[in-house]
Amino acid sequence: MRSAGDAWFKRIAFAFAASIPVLLLAIIVLLVKQSWLSIHTFGAGFIISSVWDPLADEYGALPFIYGTLVSSIIALIIAVPLGLGCALYLSEVSRSKTKEYIAVMVELLAAIPSVVYGLWGIFVLGPWIANVVQPFLRSIFGFLPIFQGPYSGLSMLSAGVILAIMVLPTITAISREVFNSVPNYLRESALALGATKWETVKIAVLGPARSGIVGAVILGLGRALGETMAVTMVIGNRPEISSSVFAPAYTLASVIANEFAEAVSDINLAVLIELGLVLLFITVVVNGIARLMVWRLTSKVKARP
Amino acid sequence: MIKKALGVICAGLLTASMASAVVINGAGATFPYPLYLKLNTEYQKATGKQINYQGIGSGGGIRQFTAGTTDFGGTDAAMTEKEIADAGGDVLHIPTVMGAVAVSYNLPGVKDIKLDAGVLADIFLGKIKNWDHSAIAALNPGVSFPNKPILVAHRSDGSGTTDIFTNYLARVSTSWAAKVGAGKAVKWPVGVGGKGNAGVAGVIKVNEGAIGYVELSYAMENGLSVALLKNRAGKFIRPTLDSTSAAAAGALEAEKTRKMVNSGDFRISLCNAPGKDSYPIVGLTWLIVHKNQKNAEKGKILKDYLRWVVTTGQKYAPELLYAPLPETVKNKVVSAIDGIKI
Numbered sequence: 001m002r003s004a005g006d007a008w009f010k011r012i013a014f015a016f017a018a019s020i021p022v023l024l025l026a027i028i029v030l031l032v033k034q035s036w037l038s039i040h041t042f043g044a045g046f047i048i049s050s051v052w053d054p055l056a057d058e059y060g061a062l063p064f065i066y067g068t069l070v071s072s073i074i075a076l077i078i079a080v081p082l083g084l085g086c087a088l089y090l091s092e093v094s095r096s097k098t099k100e101y102i103a104v105m106v107e108l109l110a111a112i113p114s115v116v117y118g119l120w121g122i123f124v125l126g127p128w129i130a131n132v133v134q135p136f137l138r139s140i141f142g143f144l145p146i147f148q149g150p151y152s153g154l155s156m157l158s159a160g161v162i163l164a165i166m167v168l169p170t171i172t173a174i175s176r177e178v179f180n181s182v183p184n185y186l187r188e189s190a191l192a193l194g195a196t197k198w199e200t201v202k203i204a205v206l207g208p209a210r211s212g213i214v215g216a217v218i219l220g221l222g223r224a225l226g227e228t229m230a231v232t233m234v235i236g237n238r239p240e241i242s243s244s245v246f247a248p249a250y251t252l253a254s255v256i257a258n259e260f261a262e263a264v265s266d267i268n269l270a271v272l273i274e275l276g277l278v279l280l281f282i283t284v285v286v287n288g289i290a291r292l293m294v295w296r297l298t299s300k301v302k303a304r305p
Numbered sequence: 306m307i308k309k310a311l312g313v314i315c316a317g318l319l320t321a322s323m324a325s326a327v328v329i330n331g332a333g334a335t336f337p338y339p340l341y342l343k344l345n346t347e348y349q350k351a352t353g354k355q356i357n358y359q360g361i362g363s364g365g366g367i368r369q370f371t372a373g374t375t376d377f378g379g380t381d382a383a384m385t386e387k388e389i390a391d392a393g394g395d396v397l398h399i400p401t402v403m404g405a406v407a408v409s410y411n412l413p414g415v416k417d418i419k420l421d422a423g424v425l426a427d428i429f430l431g432k433i434k435n436w437d438h439s440a441i442a443a444l445n446p447g448v449s450f451p452n453k454p455i456l457v458a459h460r461s462d463g464s465g466t467t468d469i470f471t472n473y474l475a476r477v478s479t480s481w482a483a484k485v486g487a488g489k490a491v492k493w494p495v496g497v498g499g500k501g502n503a504g505v506a507g508v509i510k511v512n513e514g515a516i517g518y519v520e521l522s523y524a525m526e527n528g529l530s531v532a533l534l535k536n537r538a539g540k541f542i543r544p545t546l547d548s549t550s551a552a553a554a555g556a557l558e559a560e561k562t563r564k565m566v567n568s569g570d571f572r573i574s575l576c577n578a579p580g581k582d583s584y585p586i587v588g589l590t591w592l593i594v595h596k597n598q599k600n601a602e603k604g605k606i607l608k609d610y611l612r613w614v615v616t617t618g619q620k621y622a623p624e625l626l627y628a629p630l631p632e633t634v635k636n637k638v639v640s641a642i643d644g645i646k647i
Contacts, residue, residue, distance in 0.1 A: 053492040122507040150454070153511060154497045237461035237498030248497045254461075258500060261362030262463025262489045264388065
């Protein structure tokens, strides 16, 4: 009887596990099939062209790829130090009750719908960025082309900041878990050797947690790449590659959300679906790179005597 | 016991589904969605027949109608000859109500600015970059404009509102027609995109010096400041329901439009219509149906519903800020509906 139960459990568990790759494969097959017209018509030129003119049926994905990557990178530049700092405070520094409140608030950030972030972005964050942040950046780093041009609340920078806030809970919560899972004897050993608090954190927490931190950052990046609504509302939706982060931009997810409902012609529809395929491809590549980093980091740690 | 309960439930479901066997399904344009929702509720109250309409966008509406997944569609942009051919060739456009596009702006202390077609096109082409430009001042004697850069706001999502607005610009400006063209999504020369009416209005609200276009009903509900536009008769007209209806009446003065309407083709343009009270940026929204209905039972209900929408149903339009069809068009539309074959 028991062995029969085990066999069934094994089969059912396998079926559940297998459903994930099957789903992913089904999505890829569908995307390729539906975008075949566009792949066939534009070929590889689609990826490097930056013309987007639905009326003339001329389409290029480059401004959207650029916008997606750059806005996500800005988000990580802001959110990684913030998120790690917050997680370190919660797991290593604070012993008081306040940390529980902060932890709850971080989780609440994750529960806010993205359209609410978008509205807040238009009416509060955007004007603040245009009136305070951008003049400040230009007054100090104005010699860099990325901080030149007219101020605007609807910009790549606004999108990056909104995304940073949205990925912050992911990065904080996961790295906190990772830090908590570092065995205590490592910290105790470091302290016993005379390390200060900061040295202990550096040697005994951040070191062993490296691969976990990379995982947290990648999960955050995954959310940033695919985020649609909030970004659409603050990025300005302009399919142009500008050297300045003060200028409006456009992302892959945004253009699909914007134009899908009203796309009538077959080619227009196929192009939008191919953009989805491109986005999926970028996500897969990013995840692949992350895997490689984690493997390299863990093998290094293990190789140490 | 359980089996018996299940049987009862199954029987119940069966009778329930049989009772509401005939449901007419439609999908399409979001612009008239609030009105159709109201109309369908009222129609069900009056007749007991259920009509569903989903606001998924004109493009999606045409696609689903062409694929045969819906009984009728809704669109703000008339189907092209090719689209009609793809849908079987027997498509009837039934105008339901009219909408206007208002030009809204944010200049504190400056009310009721006046613009004409040339200046509006030049602003959206990026040729006029600042509010203190002489061309704007010339149209507004006595008004002092600030030395502020103009921020153009447009829709980022494909939209019938954009279609009406760009159709107007393409009609009045040759350089707009050559450089940009008209459609539900175009390659904007300048400006930033906001998602939906709310997105555009949001951009205008927080940026001094911004100008953009929104549906008239949205502008009215939110009390946005709107520009008066110069019509063909040379008068500056404020966008209202009356000036929208006037545009429809004016458009029918044109020989070509009259001929189209008389032949049962209601894909008429109301942009830049003649008439001294006509607001220039006005468009129709249509329901699309097949002239030859395959399902007799559904076809009969659909015909009755459409007739009701363009006659009795029209009284619900103004309270929801849509301009009703002019009387002269109504009769023609009713006879076109009567011509649907079951």
